[in-house]
Every structure is written in structure tokens, then in C-alpha cells.
Amino acid sequence: MxxxxxxxxxxxxxxxxxxxxxTPPAAHAPAxxxxxxxxxxxxxxxxxxxxxxxxxxxxxxxxxxxxxxxxxxxxxxxxxxxxxxxxxxxxxxxxxxxxxxxxxxxxxxxxxxxxxxxxxxxxxxxxxxxxxxxxxxxxxxxxxxxxxxxxxxxxxxxxxxxxxxxxxxxxxxxxxxxxxxxxxxxxxxxxxxxxxxxxxxxxxxxxxxxxxxxxxxxxxxxxxxxxxxxxxxxxxxxxxxxxxxxxxxxxxxxxxxxxxxxxxxxxxxxxxxxxxxxxxxxxxxxxxxxxxxxxxxxxxxxxxxSGAPNDAAGGLISAVTDRPDTLPSYGAAAVLVEPLLKEWLGAEPLTPLHIIDHDGQPFEDDALLVAPMHAVDADTLAPALVHSLAHAWFRSSHVWLDEGVPQFLSLLWLEHSKGREAALLQLQQQVNTLALAEPAPPAGAGAGQQGQSLIEASDEIYYRTKAAAVLWMLRSVVGNDALKQALHNYRRTGQGDEDPKLFQHILEQGSHKDLSWLFDDWVYRDRGLPDLSIVNVTPRRLPQQGLKAASWLVAVEVRNDGDDAAEVPVTVRSGSLTTTERLRIAGRSSASIRVVFEGKPDEVIVNDGSVPEMGAMTHSKKLVIQTQ
Incomplete structure (x- = not known):
């Protein structure tokens, strides 16, 4: 005092x-x-x-x-x-x-x-x-x-x-x-x-x-x-x-x-x-x-x-509002998304989500949301609220994680509520905007900086859209469990980490994988986006063994005309039967993979939409195989 x-x-x-x-002083004419x-x-x-x-x-x-x-x-x-x-x-x-x-x-x-x-x-x-x-x-x-x-x-x-x-x-x-x-x-x-x-x-x-x-x-x-x-x-x-x-x-x-x-x-x-x-x-x-x-x-x-805040969802939300009828909707929406946030980020939030009910253009600063509150059903509120609540669960001094993780959680919620195809469609739409922002590398470009690296990003299209896409890609490379554990462990280190490579090291320790190729190209530098195409597909029938159905060896060659490396799923399909292997293609190069397929293949698909590209994020080639 x-x-x-x-x-x-x-x-x-x-x-x-x-x-x-x-009383205010008299107004003066502008100078x-x-x-x-x-x-x-x-x-x-x-x-x-x-x-x-x-x-x-x-x-x-x-x-x-x-x-x-x-x-x-x-x-x-x-x-x-x-x-x-x-x-x-x-x-x-x-x-x-x-x-x-x-x-x-x-x-x-x-x-x-x-x-x-x-x-x-x-x-x-x-x-x-x-x-x-x-x-x-x-x-x-x-x-x-x-x-x-x-x-x-x-x-x-x-x-x-x-x-x-x-x-x-x-x-x-x-x-x-x-x-x-x-x-x-x-x-x-x-x-x-x-x-x-x-x-x-x-x-x-x-x-x-x-x-x-x-x-x-x-x-x-x-x-x-x-x-x-x-x-x-x-x-x-x-x-x-x-x-x-x-x-x-x-x-x-x-x-x-x-x-x-x-x-x-x-x-x-x-x-x-x-x-x-x-x-x-x-x-x-x-x-x-x-x-x-x-x-x-x-x-x-x-x-x-002026007014005291009102809590909802057991303290997950603390809202200052003159419209108390809106609180049950926000509380119900928070309860809907809470299990997903706990699964990916930790058992408890770091702070409540503070909401100031304000009729105007929304404003966000980490776990503070200034926006108009409306009494609508929880399912309608949940997709927008999951991003804001993720800020209450997760903090980082690096903006690509501080903003990218909540954006990534929004995609996960869409996958949870609408299915994987809906999430991939949303990701594709976001990456289309990113592709317009990413400068196209000149012919023969090497490792030179082209746009904004994620650790030095200042545009929202990078520190939110691209960051979420990179986290989605990391998920496909290391798996759900490894990425979840890395986010949990990173959160325990506190938000003031000074080492920009800390998250990479935590993820590598948990996944037992060397991820330097991915972080170097996608996080620490900006080499644009991959530009993939299927160069050649060569199916070859393998000798039949006993009563077992004939197998095929499908060789797939993929070209990357972009500057950054990409690891994509390569899927061989026949009706509902599929076999998938992963293939890494360095920038400005080609790579091949051989996939053993039980049955007669009729299609090859490269990238399922999980890896951002300069153009289409899925490539397919129909196979017409003449049988003797």
C-alpha cells in the first residue's frame, strides 16, 4: 500500500x-x-x-x-x-x-x-x-x-x-x-x-x-x-x-x-x-x-x-459480460473441446481464457479474447473457441509455436468433429493462400532465403498457417504419440525458452528420429514449398508362391522441383486395398521407392494432402496393366 x-x-x-x-478543454483547430x-x-x-x-x-x-x-x-x-x-x-x-x-x-x-x-x-x-x-x-x-x-x-x-x-x-x-x-x-x-x-x-x-x-x-x-x-x-x-x-x-x-x-x-x-x-x-x-x-x-x-468476471466450464473461461445468457453456450463449447486440449497439451490450462464481451472487431492477445459474445449452440462455438482455449493451455516465446499450435489444434478439432477429409480440405485451402505468399524460387535456386523462416516470421500467413501445416506434417512423420508427448514436455519447460531448437530436440528425443532435415528446411529457413510430380510408375508382377495370390512390385519415381525436402506417403491402391510407404525427396531432385503390393494395382497416390506443396497436395496416376 x-x-x-x-x-x-x-x-x-x-x-x-x-x-x-x-470538463475537457476547448478543442483547437488541427495544425x-x-x-x-x-x-x-x-x-x-x-x-x-x-x-x-x-x-x-x-x-x-x-x-x-x-x-x-x-x-x-x-x-x-x-x-x-x-x-x-x-x-x-x-x-x-x-x-x-x-x-x-x-x-x-x-x-x-x-x-x-x-x-x-x-x-x-x-x-x-x-x-x-x-x-x-x-x-x-x-x-x-x-x-x-x-x-x-x-x-x-x-x-x-x-x-x-x-x-x-x-x-x-x-x-x-x-x-x-x-x-x-x-x-x-x-x-x-x-x-x-x-x-x-x-x-x-x-x-x-x-x-x-x-x-x-x-x-x-x-x-x-x-x-x-x-x-x-x-x-x-x-x-x-x-x-x-x-x-x-x-x-x-x-x-x-x-x-x-x-x-x-x-x-x-x-x-x-x-x-x-x-x-x-x-x-x-x-x-x-x-x-x-x-x-x-x-x-x-x-x-x-x-x-x-468495470464489472467482475463470471466463470464458466469450471473456471476454463472467465468472461466480463453484461449478457449472462451467453455464458452457458461458451461453457458448453469449452467442455466439448477440453478432452482434445488435455490429450494434446496437458491435463490443466496454464490460465483461464479471459473474454471481454465487446461489440466490435475481435482482438486476441494470447489467452485474452476481446469479442462480441452470442448465445448460440456449443457445436457452432467450438471450432472458433478451440484456438483461443489452446492459448490458455500452451505458451511459447517463439511465435510459430505460440500461434501455430492453437491453429494446429483447430485442424485437429475439425478432424475430430467432421473427419480427416474435412481437415485436409481446410489445410489445402489455407496452404493455397500460403503458396501465393511464398515467392517462387528461381530456376537453379539453392538454399538461399526466399521468404520468412518460421523462427523469424512476422506475417500471420507464416506464423499461423505455415506453422500449423508444419506441425500437421510432423505428426505424419513422427506419429501422434510422439508429437503429443513433445508438446506436453515442451510446455513443462516454460514459455521463456531462448533456444529456438528446443522443440526439435524434445521431439527427436521422444521419436528417436533425426528431424534436422525438416527443421532446417521448414522452420529455420524458408525455401518456399515443395513442387512434386510423379515421373514414372513401373509395376512388375512377382512370381507366384504356392497358393498365395500374385504380388506386384511397384516402382514409383517422384520429382521435387522445389528447394525444400519433403517426406510424403506413397500409396498403391486397388479398390479398398492399399499399401503405403513413406518417401523423402530432397529439393531439386528425384527419388524412387519400391512398394510390394498384394494384388493387382490400379492407382498410385503421392502425398495425401498432409504435406504442403506449391500446387496440388495430392498426385495420382492410374495404372492400366495388361494381363496375359
């Missing part, structure tokens, strides 16, 4: 008087782009607009050279006025190729920078800066407020700096960036729902609302998938950063219940407040603290809820 009171006092001291006002809003080498008590003058706009190279390696955020919220004030300690590294004489840092255009400083010995030295508006769709307003901070000496490539920054302003719903590309206002607000409001605070971070300092070149929704690619690249680049939060919420009415920060829930503790009054007259201050921890592959998100 003393520490929380100290934090409260600190926030109240550093917060400017505007934070305590009962022209690339013009100074204020320029100061002495931190002001509150932002002021100085006479505008042109400034030297930073280059995209300058903006993209900054990588945040540490966030220490003291955040003060006043939801009744949609206001936020923050004192941030930032660790930033120059990951570019040139020295930087200034830093270009960005916030939402609805916020204002107040001051910057850097430590020099035992004191903080103020830094001169200017700020201006920049058009970009990394924020829901369609603009960012960019500060150009002048450094006392150039920041060399690879060097880091520690800054202290203060900023404040309002965050309300805004659909401006979507409206300017033609979206109706109501649909724009359904997608861009980030806000600070009395009934709840919802801030998703970079790519939605810049409520914390960021740095990037401008990017726009109308320019293909560049915004989503930038979000993924930023998550990957800053995944090793540390982040911590001290939060103070100044509330009116009933006290808020909890805060969800980076997917983790903590209750808000009331440190001061009025009592014995009508609800409308109540007021007070509540706090929460999240110690420093690795950021991981995410954008920092912040949600504050």
Missing part, C-alpha cells in the same frame, strides 16, 4: 492541472502537417502551441532506424474525460546504418508531447524538440503526432539511449482513417473502437491507436497489406524489449474492477475514494502495477473493465 500511495502521489504531481478538470506545434528546450507544464514554422521532416530511414528495447510507463487515466497522461522512461537503440542527430517519435494525433529529457550523471537534462502532424494509418485518427528530439551528440549505429518523456491528451473513438478510404462511419467505428471512456478503456496499440511512443515510416491501409506487415515486423523487432506499467485510474461512480495489460489480468486496488454516497457522486483512485517482463511478439494493449 505505501508504494501504491507513492505512485499515486507521483502521478498527481506530474499530471498537469488539465487532468483534474471536470497543418509538417508545422511546429511547439518547440521547447525546457519542459512546459502543459502543451502550448507556438507560432508555426516549417521544420525539416525526417526521412523514412531515420524513422525506421529506431527500435524500442524498454518501456517503463507511469500512466494516469481519467476515463470520465477520456484523458491520459504518461511519464515514460524509454530505452531506444539505433538499428540503422547511419548516426542519428535526432529521434523521430510518434503518438496518436489526439495526444501532445510535453517534454523530453535524458540522464546525465545524477540529473535529467532537458532536450529540445519540435512536434508536428504526420499522415499515417498506424493510428485510428489517420495521423500521428511526431516529436523531433534533438540529441546533444549523434547516436551511433548499434548504440542505445535512455530518455524520459511526458505526454498527455484525450483518446476517443475515431474512424477517420477508414472513412477516408470509403468506409461508412458506423462500420469504421466498429473496427476502430479504441477509446478511454467511463464505461471501459480499450487500447490495442500500434496499428490501432498509438497510446505509447512508437517510431515508423508512414503507411496506409489503401496500400495493400503494408500496414499489417509493418505491425508484424514491429512486433518481431521489439519482441525482446522489456515493459512495465504503473497505472492510476481516477474514476467517478463505481470503482473499475480490473485491468488487462499485454493479455494479463490484475485487479485494480482502490487507494482512495468516497463512501456512503449515491453512485453518481462516488469518486476515487484505483491503481495496479505490472512488473518488468519481456514484451514478446505483441503490441502493448490496455483494457479496463
Amino acid at each position: 505505501p508504494n501504491r500511495l507513492h505512485l499515486l502521489a507521483l502521478c498527481l504531481i506530474v499530471a498537469p492541472p488539465a487532468i483534474a478538470q471536470t 497543418p502537417q509538417d508545422q511546429v506545434l511547439f518547440n521547447s528546450d525546457k519542459p512546459p507544464a502543459a502543451p502550448k502551441t507556438h507560432t508555426a514554422k516549417s521544420i525539416d521532416t525526417p526521412t523514412d530511414a531515420e524513422r525506421n532506424s529506431l527500435t524500442f528495447t524498454g518501456y517503463d510507463l507511469d500512466v494516469h487515466l481519467t476515463p470520465a474525460q477520456s484523458q491520459i497522461s504518461v511519464r515514460a522512461k524509454l530505452k531506444i537503440r539505433n538499428t540503422g546504418n547511419e548516426p542519428l542527430t535526432r529521434l523521430a517519435l510518434q503518438l496518436s494525433s489526439s495526444l501532445n508531447w510535453g517534454s523530453f529529457g535524458m540522464r546525465s550523471g545524477d540529473r535529467i537534462v532537458p532536450l529540445a524538440f519540435a512536434q508536428h502532424a504526420v499522415d499515417t494509418d498506424t493510428d485510428h485518427t489517420g495521423q500521428a503526432k511526431e516529436a523531433l528530439v534533438t540529441l546533444p551528440q549523434p547516436l551511433a549505429p548499434g548504440a542505445g539511449i535512455e530518455l524520459t518523456a511526458f505526454y498527455l491528451g484525450e483518446i476517443q473513438k475515431s474512424g477517420k482513417r477508414l472513412e477516408r478510404i470509403g468506409a461508412p462511419a458506423d462500420r469504421a467505428l466498429a473496427a476502430d473502437w479504441d477509446q478511454i471512456a467511463p464505461d471501459g478503456t480499450s487500447l490495442r496499440g500500434f496499428g490501432n491507436v498509438l497510446w505509447y511512443p512508437t517510431a515508423s515510416a508512414p503507411v496506409f491501409l489503401g496500400d495493400g497489406a503494408k500496414l499489417f506487415q509493418l505491425v508484424g515486423q514491429t512486433r518481431l523487432r521489439q519482441s525482446a524489449a522489456t515493459i512495465q506499467l504503473r497505472l492510476t485510474v481516477e474514476y467517478t461512480g463505481h470503482a473499475p474492477d480490473a485491468v488487462y495489460f499485454c493479455g494479463e489480468r490484475k485487479p485494480l486496488a482502490v487507494v482512495s475514494g468516497s463512501a456512503g454516497l449515491e453512485a453518481a457522486a462516488l469518486s476515487g483512485v484505483a491503481t495496479a502495477e505490472f512488473p518488468a517482463h519481456p514484451l514478446g511478439f505483441r503490441t502493448p494493449s490496455l483494457f479496463i473493465t
Whole structure:
């Protein structure tokens, strides 16, 4: 309690008087782009607009050279006025190729920078800066407020700096960036729902609302998938950063219940407040603290809820909702998929699945799901819920496992509920999209990197779709039992493993197989996808032995015109009778296998859809055998 009171006092001291006002300040006309809003080498008590003058706009190279390696955020919220004030300690590294004489840092255009400083010995030295508006769709307003901070000496490539920054302003719903590309206002607000409001605070971070300092070149929704690619690249680049939060919420009415920060829930503790009054007259201050921890592959998100959560399915689900009639459906769906999750991932979840019932575009951060809840039957909910519940069971510091395993479990659920053919059809449809993203290797290409390796993936098509396909392929190579045991054992090691090869080693120990060929081509590097074809099939009748039916020796040659190796099932069929052997084909080569078949063969099938390919994932050749 003393520490929380100290934090409260600190926030109240550093917060400017505007934070305590009962009515928001008058709105000002937006400043022209690339013009100074204020320029100061002495931190002001509150932002002021100085006479505008042109400034030297930073280059995209300058903006993209900054990588945040540490966030220490003291955040003060006043939801009744949609206001936020923050004192941030930032660790930033120059990951570019040139020295930087200034830093270009960005916030939402609805916020204002107040001051910057850097430590020099035992004191903080103020830094001169200017700020201006920049058009970009990394924020829901369609603009960012960019500060150009002048450094006392150039920041060399690879060097880091520690800054202290203060900023404040309002965050309300805004659909401006979507409206300017033609979206109706109501649909724009359904997608861009980030806000600070009395009934709840919802801030998703970079790519939605810049409520914390960021740095990037401008990017726009109308320019293909560049915004989503930038979000993924930023998550990957800053995944090793540390982040911590001290939060103070100044509330009116009933006290808020909890805060969800980076997917983790903590209750808000009331440190001061009025009592014995009508609800409308109540007021007070509540706090929460999240110690420093690795950021991981995410954008920092912040949600504050008013109501207490309700549990379902024996605690598997913890939901904050005003629609209690939806809980039985979610509980029943969780009970349906629970046996599959236990079988593949472990006896108990690591945490409940936290759901915030919110009418808007869904958002997910590991075991936190923000989405509208509906009272529908459990069978309808189960396919979507299995992915989210898998996050509650399984964690990894490597995104291809953290996201790929839940996607893989979704395929397993489809196989369980609809059959193997339905799961393979779904896998084929997903791989078709992946094949469009994977660059086709040039003729004669070798082992060069073509796309994104899974351990360095930043696009969802790789760390979800391809990762799930690789796990499905591993299942066919090592078998169900070995893969299940590997997932169980990996989970016991904890989510903070630093060795990207740990999962491979665990799987090899359990399966007693050398899987380096598969992990090298499919996980640690990206060599595209295999491109298989049946080159030749040669059936030969074997001499009959006694009264036993005649057997055939079927030689099958398969060509792989892709760069990565593939191990596929080769099946010889006659009616309902089949014999299957596995064949591994290295990249840019051919391989053959001989299959002994009891009976007269009439078809050969290479790959049953379990191994992703650049084109079709199943190849067949009918056999016409003339009998004497």
C-alpha cells in the first residue's frame, strides 16, 4: 500500500492541472502537417502551441532506424474525460546504418508531447524538440503526432539511449482513417473502437491507436497489406524489449474492477475514494502495477473493465459480460473441446481464457479474447473457441509455436468433429493462400532465403498457417504419440525458452528420429514449398508362391522441383486395398521407392494432402496393366 500511495502521489504531481478538470478543454483547430506545434528546450507544464514554422521532416530511414528495447510507463487515466497522461522512461537503440542527430517519435494525433529529457550523471537534462502532424494509418485518427528530439551528440549505429518523456491528451473513438478510404462511419467505428471512456478503456496499440511512443515510416491501409506487415515486423523487432506499467485510474461512480495489460489480468486496488454516497457522486483512485517482463511478439494493449468476471466450464473461461445468457453456450463449447486440449497439451490450462464481451472487431492477445459474445449452440462455438482455449493451455516465446499450435489444434478439432477429409480440405485451402505468399524460387535456386523462416516470421500467413501445416506434417512423420508427448514436455519447460531448437530436440528425443532435415528446411529457413510430380510408375508382377495370390512390385519415381525436402506417403491402391510407404525427396531432385503390393494395382497416390506443396497436395496416376 505505501508504494501504491507513492505512485499515486507521483502521478498527481506530474499530471498537469488539465487532468483534474471536470470538463475537457476547448478543442483547437488541427495544425497543418509538417508545422511546429511547439518547440521547447525546457519542459512546459502543459502543451502550448507556438507560432508555426516549417521544420525539416525526417526521412523514412531515420524513422525506421529506431527500435524500442524498454518501456517503463507511469500512466494516469481519467476515463470520465477520456484523458491520459504518461511519464515514460524509454530505452531506444539505433538499428540503422547511419548516426542519428535526432529521434523521430510518434503518438496518436489526439495526444501532445510535453517534454523530453535524458540522464546525465545524477540529473535529467532537458532536450529540445519540435512536434508536428504526420499522415499515417498506424493510428485510428489517420495521423500521428511526431516529436523531433534533438540529441546533444549523434547516436551511433548499434548504440542505445535512455530518455524520459511526458505526454498527455484525450483518446476517443475515431474512424477517420477508414472513412477516408470509403468506409461508412458506423462500420469504421466498429473496427476502430479504441477509446478511454467511463464505461471501459480499450487500447490495442500500434496499428490501432498509438497510446505509447512508437517510431515508423508512414503507411496506409489503401496500400495493400503494408500496414499489417509493418505491425508484424514491429512486433518481431521489439519482441525482446522489456515493459512495465504503473497505472492510476481516477474514476467517478463505481470503482473499475480490473485491468488487462499485454493479455494479463490484475485487479485494480482502490487507494482512495468516497463512501456512503449515491453512485453518481462516488469518486476515487484505483491503481495496479505490472512488473518488468519481456514484451514478446505483441503490441502493448490496455483494457479496463468495470464489472467482475463470471466463470464458466469450471473456471476454463472467465468472461466480463453484461449478457449472462451467453455464458452457458461458451461453457458448453469449452467442455466439448477440453478432452482434445488435455490429450494434446496437458491435463490443466496454464490460465483461464479471459473474454471481454465487446461489440466490435475481435482482438486476441494470447489467452485474452476481446469479442462480441452470442448465445448460440456449443457445436457452432467450438471450432472458433478451440484456438483461443489452446492459448490458455500452451505458451511459447517463439511465435510459430505460440500461434501455430492453437491453429494446429483447430485442424485437429475439425478432424475430430467432421473427419480427416474435412481437415485436409481446410489445410489445402489455407496452404493455397500460403503458396501465393511464398515467392517462387528461381530456376537453379539453392538454399538461399526466399521468404520468412518460421523462427523469424512476422506475417500471420507464416506464423499461423505455415506453422500449423508444419506441425500437421510432423505428426505424419513422427506419429501422434510422439508429437503429443513433445508438446506436453515442451510446455513443462516454460514459455521463456531462448533456444529456438528446443522443440526439435524434445521431439527427436521422444521419436528417436533425426528431424534436422525438416527443421532446417521448414522452420529455420524458408525455401518456399515443395513442387512434386510423379515421373514414372513401373509395376512388375512377382512370381507366384504356392497358393498365395500374385504380388506386384511397384516402382514409383517422384520429382521435387522445389528447394525444400519433403517426406510424403506413397500409396498403391486397388479398390479398398492399399499399401503405403513413406518417401523423402530432397529439393531439386528425384527419388524412387519400391512398394510390394498384394494384388493387382490400379492407382498410385503421392502425398495425401498432409504435406504442403506449391500446387496440388495430392498426385495420382492410374495404372492400366495388361494381363496375359
